[in-house]
Amino acid sequence: MTKDSKRRSQAWFGGVDKDGFIHRSWMKNGGLPDDVFDGRPVIGICNTFSEFTPCNAHFRELVTDIKAGVLEAGGLPLEFPVFSCGESNLRPTAMLFRNLASMDVEEAIRGNPMDGVILMAGCDKTTPSLLMGAASCDLPTIVISGGPMLNGNFRGKPIGSGTDVWKFSEEVRAGTMSRQEFMDAESAMSRSPGHCMTMGTASTMASMVEALGVALPTNAAWPAVDARRARLARMTGRRAVAMVKEDMRFSKVLTRRAFENAIKINGAIGGSTNAVVHLLAIAGRIGVDLSLEDWDRLGRDVPTIVDLMPSGKYLMEDFCYAGGIPAVMKEISDLLHLDALTVSGGSVGDNIADVVNHNPDVIRSRSNPLVDSGGIAVLKGNLAPDGAVLKPSAASPHLMRHRGRAVVFETIEDFHARIDDPNLDVDETSVLVLKGAGPRGYPGMAEVGNMALPSKLLEKGVRDMVRVSDGRMSGTAYGTVVLHVSPEAAAGGPLALVEQGDFIALDVEARTLVLDVPDDELARRRAAWKEPVPPMTSGYQGLYVRTVMQADTGADLDFLVGGRGAKVPRESH
Secondary structure, three states: OOOOOOOOOOOHHHHOHHHHHHHHHHHHHHHHHHHOOOOOOOOEEEEEEOOOHHHHHEEEEEEHHHHHHHHOOOEEEEEEEEOOOOOOOOOHHHHHHHHHHHHHHHHHHHHHOOEEEEEEEOOOOHHHHHHHHHOOOOOOOEEOOOOOOOOEEEEEEEEEOOOOHHHHHHHHOOOOHHHHHHHHHHHHHHOOOOOOOOHHHHHHHHHHHHHOOOEEOOOOOOOOOOOHHHHHHHHHHHHHHHHHOOOEEEEEEEEHHHHHHHHHHHHHHHHOOOOHHHHHHHHHHOOOOOOOOHHHHOOOOOOOHHHHHHHEEEEEEEHHHHHHHHHHHOOOOHHOOOOOOOOOEHHHHHHHOOOOOOOOEEOOOOOOOEEOOOOOOEEEEOOEEEEEOOHHHOOOOOOOOEEEEEEEEEEEHHHHHHHOOOOOOOOOOEEEEEEEEOOOOOOOOOEOOOOOOOOHHHHOOOOOEEEEOOOOOOOOOOOOEEEEEOOOOHOOOHHHHOOOOEEEEOOOOOEEEEEEEOOOHHHHHHHHOOOOOOOOOOHHHHHHHHHHHOOOOOOOHHHHHOOOOOOOOOOOO
């Protein structure tokens, strides 16, 4: 034991008094020898394993490779569990619990004897929740994602998680796919451990951590079951120890330049709209000034060059073998800050110097993009004074400028009750409007914005309509869907005032979303509006509704914004 060690963990393990005795003795019940407390880096491994989170269910195996890497580099790996935000099972929405999970991560890091942190991310909200919590502490930190599933395959054709769920569901409702065929496809989609193999939110956020420089190169794309995922986990463990020795804190990597790189790469890969709220929230924790306008300004002229579902046709396995995020970075390198530092110890430029694109059909050239102007379109107008977002690469070109009558649904239950009513006054030129899906309204800002189309229109061959809501949509979804309308309806935003038959005008090129109703009429409606009563006023949900911010600033809880560091707390005994 070395009393004079500067390691943070030595505040627990370095003393020869009663407190040091307590901390070491209880740890020894797991068989640890005396010399592991000698001041070597203690690496906390933040594990989001849960059998309720199928995307992360293989983390019991993956963590063994991480621990091996830490040991090989001379560190002491200590694993700890945190709240796991499983997207496919957690109700009312995993987004409601992203901020709760971030609190769990932050307090676990600060309260325990660790010098550095490895974040095991995978399912959609596990990645941002871990990053948010770790950013608030600012220790040396590195991310390892769990990796995507193998490509789905149904009757000899590739199918993508999420994307084909939405497609098949609509085909069943249109009468062009049988219910039995639909059920048969279920087992053909998720056929290995890992997260969605489309460019949904999980793959997008795995790409974002690589783009931000907080994960090692190739993190985003190696399949969960590929031996190279295990190898990457081992190298991540080794690198965590080196980062502690170098004092490479999170804030040294998560800079403004890193976020600008990530926004541009999100445009190039056709990434999820969910990345907007997550990166805004992460930036708020680390103290980087990032705004919704930055997303539009920085991503507007970036072409989408990755031909991947839901924007294109390929899947993550194909993307991996083509070269993954490093190959994308190489193709748009002139748009990036190549000097940005990464957890590899080198810069972005260093990491991509020798990268080759092995499949130009999957990762296209700048001269042959999937979409000329990708990124995220940020819309404003009297219907969204603080902004709304739309993903051009997943939208229908003929609807990017559109004016139509509003068909209004006050809640998601109202939508489900009426959308297939044959007497619903709707046609293909209508604009479907959903209220009550925002941060406070659902609560939690659920992925319900990609509303199913009326069955009577599906039967006529209609496959897309303009849809507007204050909610989100799955990153695996597609369509001309306006999301994250701010302020939301439950907070008294203009969306709350929309009535059946009002005209709404969308102009993506002009970046406008306008409710064509006179100001005096809107004022009359506002005077009559009553704030909805939340479904729960106590417990975490009550706290959430009282303190959650709007989507345009990342939907974090207001009291969590900013960092609180990882100063060693006072002794516990």
